[in-house]
Amino acid sequence: MSDISAEQVVARDFYARSAEEQQDFLTQTWCNQCQEIDLGMIEPQEFESQGRVWIEGKCAKCGEKTVTEIVEEDDE
Numbered sequence: 625m626s627d628i629s630a631e632q633v634v635a636r637d638f639y640a641r642s643a644e645e646q647q648d649f650l651t652q653t654w655c656n657q658c659q660e661i662d663l664g665m666i667e668p669q670e671f672e673s674q675g676r677v678w679i680e681g682k683c684a685k686c687g688e689k690t691v692t693e694i695v696e697e698d699d700e
């Protein structure tokens with residue numbers, strides 16, 4: 625078996641986050657399409673893969689996919 629290239633992407637529950645965090649992630653965005661920050665995101669979905677966590681959603685302005693990577697300081 626080889627899983628070198630097969631990234632295991634796990635869906636997480638964005639709504640398990642605190643209301644404050646949700647608010648931050650939904651408002652602090654970058655849209656490649658609009659080339660603007662903080663336009664907002666709708667329909668957020670949170671994912672995790674190999675220690676990376678990110679939220680995918682749609683730009684509230686143009687509907688283009690936006691991705692916000694989350695940096696979590698998580699010492700094991």
Ligand SMILES: [Zn+2]
Pocket residue numbers: 655656657658659663683684685686687688
């Ligand atoms: Zn946009």
